[in-house]
Amino acid sequence: MIVELGHFALVLALALALVQSVLPLIGARVGDARLMETGSTTALGGFVMLALAFAALTHAYVVSDFSVLNVAENSHSAKPLLYKITGVWGNHEGSMLLWVLILSFFGALVALFGRDLPASLKANVLSVQAWITVAFLLFILLTSNPFARLDPPPFEGNDLNPILQDIGLAIHPPMLYLGYVGFSIAFSFAVAALIDGRIDAAWARWVRPWTLVAWVFLTAGIAMGSYWAYYELGWGGWWFWDPVENASFMPWLSGTALLHSALVMEKRSALKIWTVLLAILTFSLSLLGTFLVRSGVLTSVHAFATDPTRGVFILGILCVFVGGSLALFALRASSLEGGGLFAPISREGALVFNNLFLTTACATVLIGTLYPLVLEVTTGAKISVGPPFFNLTFGPLMLPLLFAVPFGPLLAWKRGDLLGAAQRLYFAAGAAFVAVLFVMAITQGAAILSALGVGLAVWLMIGSFVDLWGRASFAKAGFSNALRRLAGLPRSVFGTAIAHFGLGATLLGIVAVGAFGTETVTTMAPGQTVHAGGWGVRFEGLAPRDGPNFTEEVGRFTILDGTSEAGRIESARRLYTARQQPTTEAGISTHLFSQVYVALGDAVANGGQTVVRIWTKPLVTLIWLGCVAMAIGGLVSLSDRRLRIGAPARAKRRGGRPIAEPAE
Structure with a gap:
């Protein structure tokens, strides 16, 4: 019954989003305050319905309700409770429900904290946000229903992908989605302002806090994902330029440029066209990342779906929103004023320099990610664009940008003194x-x-x-x-x-x-010591161990600094019994900012030895x-x-009584 209630809540959320997508927009056009206010009510109601739907799916996972197809395919009764909960978003259907829940959450925040927004702008923003919500709710209900039933239900589930059964999954996807989806607010503000035909410094003042929130979460999400892949996959690397890694990195680069551009627009009423375009492109890159992960065009440890129907649906969403917003931008761009003038050597100039390099770097990553896909579709040829390409193109673009970063805050607005900044x-x-x-x-x-x-x-x-x-x-x-x-x-x-x-x-x-850093691959017998990168690693031996839904063979190692013991770690070869899928659990010994990283390989036949990979990683943390x-x-x-919307700066009268006046 709870599952059906969750499905019904999802349908109600779609109905509310449809109302939110139309009535506030009409109200803004005709100046009807009551119609505009429906945006706030429906945004809050839609969030509540989606929260109920998500809670219903979570309940199905916690109680191991295998009559739900999604639960049967991605859970197991022996799985620890934490991974039953994180398994809700460890699959395509559940992760999309989380995606839309966060989307509605941001819309609800605008409804709650946007009281000081101009009524028409707020109504347009909520309507645009609802358009996105409607599109993805239709996607979920038509192609990715998380509440689909099985009849008869299986006795046991298939278990969650073993590499996702980790605490990192509890943190990484929600943070990443808060970043991805958070940029939808900047997108909605940009499209709403284009509909209104009015973009000014006040608009940038409203956009910047929402952009900053999304940027913070995306930064944390990418970092958490990098560390999760580093310790969970047993490969010893922290970034591989995987296409799905790139899909999250591109919005970060564009979002960083958007933050700096919005600052110039707020302070100097300049870069209006640039800021609006970046707001559109940043969320467009987030949508592109969603398409890459869920369309089946990529094979990656991060990818969820391989159903081409879903990919075509998301591609349609991508075309509608990206194409529609860029068409509206082209229609309105000629009517947008350029804003304040400034000298090349100024804080504005430094921020423009920053943005040019960030967007060029983003374009480079985009080309390297999409070129193999486009080439395969058009010619059938398969090529691989990997780390060498990105290192040789992305790295040189970053060097002048990184060198220029300390100069920016030291330059004055409008006209700066480069020599004076250099002297400081x-x-x-x-x-x-x-x-x-x-x-x-x-x-x-x-x-x-x-x-x-x-x-x-x-x-x-x-x-x-x-x-x-x-x-x-x-x-x-x-x-x-x-x-x-x-x-x-x-x-x-x-x-x-x-x-x-x-x-x-x-x-x-x-x-x-x-x-x-160093890498050593060797075979080791119990009691043997290997020296690598200034550290000694002594192999103490192997021992079997059983987990709640896996068995493993654990290798114990002692880390030596010279002749003294500097730590003990365990590495393991693990087998998840339900899927019969092996994983490698690396052992990591941290010493201030550096680490010794040990991963077990296969046992050597008839030799009593085990293949061991040892990495020393100075300052890796x-x-x-x-x-x-x-x-x-x-x-x-x-x-x-x-940066708080509507928060005035405090000042005092001569008599000491506080008054409020606008912040600078």
């Missing part, structure tokens, strides 16, 4: 030079490019805080006065510095692992810690009152 960065440049010399000294000059990479990372990390140092006037105001000035700075300034520092930390981790810092920087910026 002397200390960062000196530290970067020392880092380069240090790396060359310890490698006897054998790693020049790596040394330059480390220097660039240090330049980024130290340069990110130069703006804070200058604003607080530590060199002139005295330490106590400087601390007071520092505490009074807007939080968005701190957020920018933290995010840029995180970018430098991630770069440092990437360079260190790529240049100084900085890759993900830097991403965490970027996300924290975004959250700090989001806490700035000037």
